[in-house]
Amino acid sequence: MLTRHPANPLLKHTDCPFPATTVFNAGVAKYQGRYVMLFRNDHGRWGHPKFDGTNLGVAESEDGIRWTVRPRPVLDAEGARAALRHLYPERFGPGFISRVYDPRITVIEGRAYLCFAVDTAHGVCGVMAETEDFETFRFTGLSAPENRNMVLFPEKIGGDFVRLERPFPMYLRGGAEDFPMWLSRSRDLSRWGETRPVLGPRDLPYANSKIGPAAPPVRTRAGWLAPLHAVNKDPERRLLGWEPNGWFKTYYAGLALLDLEDPSRVLGLMRTPLLAPEADYELDGFRGSVIFPCGFIVEDSGEARLYYGAADTAIAMASAPVEDLIAACEPLG
Numbered sequence: 001m002l003t004r005h006p007a008n009p010l011l012k013h014t015d016c017p018f019p020a021t022t023v024f025n026a027g028v029a030k031y032q033g034r035y036v037m038l039f040r041n042d043h044g045r046w047g048h049p050k051f052d053g054t055n056l057g058v059a060e061s062e063d064g065i066r067w068t069v070r071p072r073p074v075l076d077a078e079g080a081r082a083a084l085r086h087l088y089p090e091r092f093g094p095g096f097i098s099r100v101y102d103p104r105i106t107v108i109e110g111r112a113y114l115c116f117a118v119d120t121a122h123g124v125c126g127v128m129a130e131t132e133d134f135e136t137f138r139f140t141g142l143s144a145p146e147n148r149n150m151v152l153f154p155e156k157i158g159g160d161f162v163r164l165e166r167p168f169p170m171y172l173r174g175g176a177e178d179f180p181m182w183l184s185r186s187r188d189l190s191r192w193g194e195t196r197p198v199l200g201p202r203d204l205p206y207a208n209s210k211i212g213p214a215a216p217p218v219r220t221r222a223g224w225l226a227p228l229h230a231v232n233k234d235p236e237r238r239l240l241g242w243e244p245n246g247w248f249k250t251y252y253a254g255l256a257l258l259d260l261e262d263p264s265r266v267l268g269l270m271r272t273p274l275l276a277p278e279a280d281y282e283l284d285g286f287r288g289s290v291i292f293p294c295g296f297i298v299e300d301s302g303e304a305r306l307y308y309g310a311a312d313t314a315i316a317m318a319s320a321p322v323e324d325l326i327a328a329c330e331p332l333g
């Protein structure tokens with residue numbers, strides 16, 4: 001369905017002017033007349049899954065293809081700890097925030113809003129923040145654990161801010177992953193509610209484990225086009241990767257079409273993956289066979305660009321005419 005850009009991967013660790021090992025899962029948006037990317041960097045020894053740490057870097061571009069990385073990372077666990085002290089005081093646990101990662105960028109009326117995952121002593125939380133310069137971040141909200149992915153829509157709907165989210169609940173499940181995607185609303189970006197499930201892995205014939213929101217949805221004439229990620233786990237099939245005990249999960253990009261007025265209503269869904277791991281940079285790396293989209297931009301020309309983490313190691317882009325994507329979504333049975 002999508003065509004991979006010939007320059008893929010568009011960003012890799014060797015493009016960074018600071019210690020970087022795996023560079024992936026990047027929020028991408030058009031902001032103040034250019035493209036901006038906020039990416040995750042797990043740094044350590046190449047080929048080793050135990051990293052020294054994770055930070056976030058920023059890259060900028062005039063065309064969304066050739067990127068220049070800023071000289072230094074802009075956020076790490078220590079920065080997140082300081083920025084979150086008003087929401088999550090230190091006494092809640094030793095090493096209470098150990099990682100900030102998987103950023104998404106949403107621009108609403110010219111302002112840049114961010115969603116991150118933050119590992120805390122009490123599980124993974126979704127965090128919201130605002131920035132003007134992608135250098136300093138004002139953290140505005142923290143979800144209850146466990147919430148792994150949060151993605152904000154690019155405009156208010158019926159007077160509400162709206163986000164898709166993916167709780168990560170393990171309690172009472174005996175380790176089984178069957179996690180759907182949910183939607184919540186807020187008047188003020190601070191108090192969230194009216195939460196309801198939208199789509200689950202059982203809706204997707206190619207997924208058997210979990211799904212989640214990927215990149216901020218884009219408004220089209222037919223509905224909100226919402227990229228997602230969907231996981232198929234096969235313990236019989238060892239995939240390429242750096243994990244000593246093996247890696248068995250294939251991550252696909254998927255696509256849903258949501259109602260413009262009520263985005264908790266699914267109007268259409270691609271029954272096959274929007275993008276499946278096939279290129280060498282998608283099949284091999286820290287975790288092979290992973291496509292994890294965090295950025296989605298529809299150009300004025302009608303070209304829809306999906307930016308994604310490839311094999312948890314590099315950042316790539318693939319595109320298609322937006323009308324083809326709308327046509328590929330079939331009504332939910």
Ligand code: BMA
Nearest residue numbers: 025102251287290292309312
């Ligand atoms: C998910 C997240 C992503 C990652 C993916 C594949 O659960 O942790 O950050 O890209 O797994 O490893």
